[in-house]
Amino acid sequence: MDIQTSLTKMIFDRKKNVEMKNHDSYGTDLLGLMMDAYKNELKDKKNFLSLSLQHMVDECKTFFTAGSETTATLLTWTLIILGMHTNWQDQAREEVLHIFNKEIPKFEALSRLKLVNMIFYEVLRLYPPATFLTRKADKTMQLGNLTIPAGTELVLPTLMVQHDEELWGKYAKVFNPLRFSEGISKASTHPAAFTSFGFGPRTCIGQNFALIEAKVILIMILQHFSFSISPTYIHAPALVFTLQPLHGAQITFQNLQN
Known part of the structure; x- marks a missing residue:
């Protein structure tokens, strides 16, 4: 459960930074590359929360x-x-x-x-x-x-x-x-x-x-x-x-x- 919570927070923090223009990308590590692959879903809050978020957490x-x-x-x-x-x-x-x-x-x-x-x-x-x-x-x-x-x-x-x-x-x-x-x-x-x-x-x-x-x-x-x-x-x-x-x-x- 701690890993789930930690990874979820990392994903939302990176998502927020990109949306606020603090960063140009989600990062160059594994998580950043996966988030970039899901960049279209990241803009769709409902789809992101129901599918993509858990998929990324599970992969990590x-x-x-x-x-x-x-x-x-x-x-x-x-x-x-x-x-x-x-x-x-x-x-x-x-x-x-x-x-x-x-x-x-x-x-x-x-x-x-x-x-x-x-x-x-x-x-x-x-x-x-x-x-x-x-x-x-x-x-x-x-x-x-x-x-x-x-x-x-x-x-x-x-x-x-x-x-x-x-x-x-x-x-x-x-x-x-x-x-x-x-x-x-x-x-x-x-x-x-x-x-x-x-x-x-x-x-x-x-x-x-x-x-x-x-x-x-x-x-x-x-x-x-x-x-x-x-x-x-x-x-x-x-x-x-x-x-x-x-x-x-x-x-x-x-x-x-x-």
Whole structure:
């Protein structure tokens, strides 16, 4: 409810500023672009309040939860796993310091990260924020020998698929970033076995942005801190909207000497 109220106020404030000629546009961020797309409806008070306003609020909430919650969850699991497997943490730090030293990471150099990329993919494989995908057939379709009637909802259990030993091998439940050394499509026995961001034309549009955010944050942590799991940590993955550590992430950080 607080998010709903806050977003509604932001929309009305921007609408009022444009109407009073205090600003020439609604802004260049996501909300501003959506309001610009609805500029005709914004002039029609009745239509705006009944349809467009709620649509914009819902879109903002979706981007906030999908773009913030999932990235935060990915970083949380990454810190937990690297806190458990400090050998991988040390290797990741070596790569980061080799490329960036202690400087603020620049976008152009992010593509040079190899091991950090593999670590993120392996964390996403083991602990995908979204544990399943759903699709609905808009018309009757043929899938192999199966006839899928129109309106049928299909569920892909991402978490189960990405832990399947037939797809990922005998040590499917073991953290091993090197399984992605030749890319996602060759990491398993099926090129579509990794679906943490979806697959095909419906792949998550925020995938690249989310990984850039996560990389920058992890780089800056690795540059300045070493960390390990606290003795109080209890490993209990649980589905709470996204897949999260049920009892929190108790991690001990140690400042690295300059």
